[in-house]
Amino acid sequence: MSNESRKQPGVRATQKEATGKAVLEAAREEFERVGFEAANLRAIAARAGVSAGTVIHHHGDKRELLHAALFDDLDETLRRALSGMGPGPLESQLSALTRTVFGYYQRRPKLSRTLLKESLFADAPWAGKFTAQAGMVHGALAKLATEAAARGELRPDVNGALFAVAYLSFFYFALISWVQGAHGTPVSMVEHLVLQHLEGLRPTKKPSRRKSR
Template identity: 55%
Template sequence: MNAFTEKPDRAQGRRDAQKEATRARILETARDHFERHGFEAANVRAIAADAGVAAGTVLLHFQDKRDLLHAALFDDLAAAAAEAVADEQPGTLEQQLHRLAAAFFAYYARRPALSKTLLREALFADPPWQERFTGQVASVHARVAALFDAARARGEVAEGADAALFGVAFFSFYYFTLIAWVQGAHPAPLALLDRLVAQHLCGLRPAEHTGRSR
């Protein structure tokens, strides 16, 4: 069977697979360039050359360098978020939150220089990326709230504690520790996050866990 006799749906599937493979190769090359050179110094022509494609091919997939950056960051964060949210291992709420945050910090540790760009671009991106990054945060917030609800059912936290509000507090601690690490102010952000969460949960324990009377 050749290109003239191949069934249209099979030929289209092959073209789609090739297109996706090219896109993935461009994104991985872009991540490497952004990490080594920084966003401002990286350029589309160099990325295209290292990816083995023409600069015009890069611009067929992405509008410009910033769109390429957002796509690279979004795909990476989506993979980290999927890993974090999919964790179903048993444990206390603190243990589960530790593993969730560890999945993200593992990504940052692999690309420390890119983390600075990630913070700036993910938090203050323009549409449509703003909505996409916000959607990722919402999915992780929902997971944190679900873990909190389950912990409340197990008696780890007080009945009146608000799961959604705790999720907001968790993200406040998370971004604080991430920013501190990126700025070089703290060498162990995950350990700091663990301590902040543990202290916050002290005020949310049932009375019998704290020694206070009801």
């Protein structure tokens, strides 16, 4: 077998991966441009430089393609955001996370509305995938809170898992408000809510005793 023949499977796999990424990016662009309902597979295929049959072969139908495009893009954003928070303090870490993830939503406002709806109400198997994605973020947030308590930023009795739920509640409330046009500065909203919540979790300072003369 020649060296060229040995390379072929690897080359095909690389080409397949590149085609898949091109299709997903084309889908995101088309969904943002015209909306999910108006988008069609032919236009997406043309944007990606492939045939409509190739798109169908990879993803089946438009809704499956939508879920794949949304999940893939959001997953990459969340992982980048979680790895890019840097060291404490906790409020700085959470601010970095909030700004990165909201930056993703704000770059594609029309697609964000679809993402919010589909990620919350997707059917199987995508429902499980989006739930696992949220679980990944929840676990990372719980770990941050636990580490902050160990550093003395929070009380030692603070429940990391509950803190993570609180942050996600703030985040999704701000996201829904922004998507509905009710609040124009969602990042600021989350940061203020988080800071207010953190104030109630700080260690209690014991009053200093004055020495009697």
